[in-house]
Amino acid sequence: MEKSIQFVVVKSVGFYINTLSYIAPKKAFALAYKLFSQPRKGRITEHKIPKTLLKAEHxxxxxxxxxxxxxxxxxxxxIILLIHGWESNASRWKKLLTHLKKTSKTIIAIDGPAHGKSSGKEFNVPTYAEFIDVVVQKYNPKIAIGHSIGGNAIAYFQAHYNHNFEKIVLLGAPSDFKVILNNYIKMLSLNKRIHQSLIDYTKKRFNLTIDDFSASKFLKNSTIEGIVAHDVQDTVVLFEEGKKISKAWEKAQFIETKGLGHSMHDAYLYQTIVDFIQK
Structure with a gap:
């Protein structure tokens, strides 16, 4: 029943945006982009800081x-750098931290734009990459681990900034921005006017065509060693996205999992990552 109500609400919002696109196209685009780019959860307040993060230096x-x-x-x-995904925050690394601490390396996790305790209302990969660059310039991490869209941000950073990580691990990461956008369009049943306006805005603002906004292209022919791990039952980012990245990135080992879903939390997988970091 709850899913049925949610479906009706989502489609109703899409219908409203489609109708508005003929009457007030700028307002329709603004609403469509807002819903696409503003996370609805993942914030951390001063009064509710997860215990995992209380143990870290802020x-x-x-x-x-x-x-x-x-x-x-x-x-x-x-130093190991941790980059979380959409509607999450640095506390999502709680289970992996237990394993990473065995390496005795320093671990740094970032709250992405509009997530955790970081400022802003809008999330996008290029801004996330700017955050990564600030940390890289100060701390010079050699290893980066990203989950979901955080993995995409690492790939974008690697292609656009003058820094080479020695090793990269991507967990449940999407490859193509086009797929993410198309899923959003499909979910709300948005019309071609709105779809095209979002494509045009992406190119104008980030100087990238929607086809080139791709982790598989960012990491193509990369000589950095890596792991791409993806679960066959991931319903958030499809398994094919992980395969696409690993196919383009010859130096990466592909790990196929089953039953982990999108979270990718698994003690054996995490130990495999530790072994990869330490070898």
Whole structure:
């Protein structure tokens, strides 16, 4: 019953945007983009900080109009960088942290734009990559691990900034922005006017065509060692997206899992990642 109500609400919103696109196209686009880019969960308040993050050192950074939060678990001089996904925050790494601490390396996790304790209302991959660059310039991490769209942000960063990680791990990461956008269009049943306006805006703002906004293209022919892990039962980011990245990225090992869903939480997988980092 709840799913049926949610379906009706989502389709009703889509119908409203479609109708508005003929009357007030700019307002229709603004609403469509807002719903697409503004996360509805993943925030952290000062009164409800997850226990995992309480154990870390909290360091905030200013970048342009943003102030974003990082969390540091101190170890040796070698650094691992953790990049979470959509509607999440740095606390999502709780289970992996237990394993990573065995490496004795310093671990840094970022709250993405409009997530956790970071500022902003809009999330997008290029801004996330800017956050990554600020941290890279200050701490020079050699290993990056990203979940979901966080993995896409790492791939984007690798292609657009002058820094080479030594190893990268992508967990349940999407490859093509086009697929993400098409899924959003399909979910709301948005018309071609809105679809095209979102495509045009992406190209104008980020100087990338929708076809080139792709992790598989960003990492194509990369000489960095990596792991691409994806679950066959992932209903959020389809399994084919992970296969697409690994096919383009010859230096990456592909790990197929079953039963982990999109979260990818698994002790054996995490130990495999630790072994990869330490080899």
């Amino acid at each position: 360091v905030s950074h200013k970048h342009n109009d943003h102030e974003f939060q990082t969390y540091i678990w101190k170890g040796n001089e070698e």
